[in-house]
Amino acid sequence: xxxxxxxxxxxxxxxxxxxxxxxxxxxxxxxxxxxxxxxxxxxxxxxxxxxxxxxxxxxxxxxxxxxxxxxxxxxxxxxxxxxxxxxxxxxxxxxxxxxxxxxxxxxxxxxxxxxxxxxxxxxxxxxxxxxxxxxxxxxxxxxxxxxxxxxxxxxxxxxxxxxxxxxxxxxxxxxxxxxxxxxxxxxxxxxxxxxxxxxxxxxxxxxxxxxxxxxxxxxxxxxxxxxxxxxxxxxxxxxxxxxxxxxxxxxxxxxxxxxxxxxxxxxxxxxxxxxxxxxxxxxxxxxxxxxxxxxxxxxxxxxxxxxxxxx
Numbered sequence: 001x002x003x004x005x006x007x008x009x010x011x012x013x014x015x016x017x018x019x020x021x022x023x024x025x026x027x028x029x030x031x032x033x034x035x036x037x038x039x040x041x042x043x044x045x046x047x048x049x050x051x052x053x054x055x056x057x058x059x060x061x062x063x064x065x066x067x068x069x070x071x072x073x074x075x076x077x078x079x080x081x082x083x084x085x086x087x088x089x090x091x092x093x094x095x096x097x098x099x100x101x102x103x104x105x106x107x108x109x110x111x112x113x114x115x116x117x118x119x120x121x122x123x124x125x126x127x128x129x130x131x132x133x134x135x136x137x138x139x140x141x142x143x144x145x146x147x148x149x150x151x152x153x154x155x156x157x158x159x160x161x162x163x164x165x166x167x168x169x170x171x172x173x174x175x176x177x178x179x180x181x182x183x184x185x186x187x188x189x190x191x192x193x194x195x196x197x198x199x200x201x202x203x204x205x206x207x208x209x210x211x212x213x214x215x216x217x218x219x220x221x222x223x224x225x226x227x228x229x230x231x232x233x234x235x236x237x238x239x240x241x242x243x244x245x246x247x248x249x250x251x252x253x254x255x256x257x258x259x260x261x262x263x264x265x266x267x268x269x270x271x272x273x274x275x276x277x278x279x280x281x282x283x284x285x286x287x288x289x290x291x292x293x294x295x296x297x298x299x300x301x302x303x304x305x306x307x308x309x310x311x
Contacts, residue, residue, distance in 0.1 A: 005227070008307055009303065014262050014287050025038050039083065041085050101192050212224075215265075248275065256284070286301075
């Protein structure tokens, strides 16, 4: 019997981890080949490379997981450990592949993504820059030496230093005004397509996605994912949240539950241990602190490099 969905676990750590990559995973629907990455941590190309190295040492399933094979990205919220790799992902898709991906998320998340997270580094794009050959560099060096000599001979040491500082300031101003090539101003939709997750079901190829807001500092979406024709979701993911029995009831309607656990205003492991035994058996932990040893956890922890197959 072939699996219905495959989950590639690319990160399991929290925002402060020194042991793992930040929590993230990729959903794959094997029949169509569709892949949907859930959250995009910093150094995302390295995250995927580490995953591929791990899988290559196992059974090769997921060994080709990369930015070129992930066409869809869902962002649960805008904390850096969950979206910090989005700039690199979008740049690589634009410049290396020339193919727009699709970004998914609640409007309350995606509306703020560009102005608060991406525009500072991605809005202004230099289309080309001057090129130099050996002769041009040699002429520049000679002219620079001559100009510095003229300043030194015509003025005292203090005046020469002032003149050089003034020249440097003018060079800074000129570089900011004219970086050496044509500039273009871009927006989010120049880099990607956008699909908003509204209430109800959002269809992405064969995937049926539902979202629900969690109890967190900023707008954050838990999700449930299913396929057409199924009576219940295949799995639910809590994303970042305080302990919320109503959210857990919603997630528990799925066959399988991925839930975060951590300190502070996150979900304590002690609270999850109060849940019914049957639910805990269907639950896997993610976003856990470095201090939690997965081998000793009373609820099974996901591990980086895992492939989870759902039937």
